[in-house]
Amino acid sequence: MDSEALATFLTVHRRGGVSAAASALARTQSAISRRIALLEEELGAPLFERIGRGLRLSQAGQALLPHAEKVAAALGDAAAAVEAAKSGAAGTVHLAAVGTLASSGLAAVLARLKTSLPDLDIRLQTATSAEVSEKVRAGDAAVGLRYYEDPSPDLLCKIIHHERLVIACAPAHPLAGKRLKSLVRLSGERWLAFPQQPRRAEPYAEAIFSQFLVRGVERIDWTAIDSLTAQxxxxxxxxxxxxxxESAIAEEVGQGNLALIRVADLDVSVPVACVVRRSAFLSRATRALLTELERGEL
Known part of the structure; x- marks a missing residue:
């Protein structure tokens, strides 16, 4: 078993099939298939199962996956460490963040960092909280920003901020700018919320439903919208x-495009965690980014 075989295995898994993996690796499909076959022969077990036109991990493949990811991440660390020693430049930092956290607050953090490290290159990718952890664990991102802590032993997680949730409405809404005693007053309104998708939903996404439930309201009129911008x-x-x-709509509220409805019995916030891989190589730029993020000014 060598690193190239494991890299091929990871690519087939992430791309969902041999054809897509061959394209990503600039190899022929037969070369990819042969490489996987040799790895399966060496391990004595099939690593994939065919589903329709794609592939999914077998039980053996699922067992191999975290170890293959650790090998790939360690090789990435080694290359980054050598490059940092050679150039001394700030280099590139790959940051994965939940889309709703990629707001003006994060932009301000990155702008401050760019001022102190002009040669810094930040590569930002957005994902769900679970996907952020997966990207950091696999070495695809050096730093992750997600909601709530991840208890995985492979990750170091630190709460750096608490994001306050507020009720947004149109400026022309009759209750815009008003303060209500209880959220129950709004139980008859139409609500826009993120879809309830098991395994992919954000941890905070069902906050509005839980807030009504604890107040004895079991059902509300709501529409699923999977984009913050669309909402x-x-x-x-x-x-x-x-x-x-609150931070994600501060600009719109300031411009008068959105308004708030304050509710006396509603005080909801969700923790934002910074995630890095345990024992990972942290470049000078990565350490600088972590220092800025830990100031908690998102």
Whole structure:
């Protein structure tokens, strides 16, 4: 078993099939298939099962996956460490963040960092909280920003900020700018919320439903919208209310495009965690980014 075989295995898994992996690795399909066959022969077990036109991991493949990811991440660390020693430049930092955290607050953090390290190159990719952890664990990102801590022993997680959730409405809404005694007053409104998708939903996504449930309201009229931007635009147009991150709508509120409804018995916030891989190589730029993020000014 060598690193190239494990890299091929990871690519087939991540791309979902031999054809896509061959394209990504600039190899022929037969070369990819042969490489996987040799690895399976060496391990004495099939690593993939065919589903339709794609492939999914077998039980043996699932067992191999975390170890293959660790090998790939360690090789990436080794290359990064050597490059840092050779050039001395700040280099590139791969940052994975939940899309709703890629707001003006994060932009300000990155701008400050760029001022102190002009040669820094930040590569930002967005994902769900679970996917952020997966990317950091696999070495595809050096730093991750997600909601809530991840208890995985492979990761070091630190809460750096608490994101306050507020009720957004259109400026023309009759209750815009008002303060209510209880959220129950809004149980008859149309709500916009993130879809309830098991295994892919954000941990905070069901906050509005749980807040009504604890107040004895079992059902509300709601529409699933899987984009923060789409939710904001629909709220602006008067199509409903939404429970959103205060920082994510600060610009729209300041410009008068959105308004807030304050509720006396509603005090909801969700923790934002910074994630790095345990024992990972942290470049000078990565350490600088972590220092900025830990100031908690998102």
């Amino acid at each position: 904001k635009r629909l709220v602006e147009a008067g199509f409903g209310l939404a429970l959103l991150q």
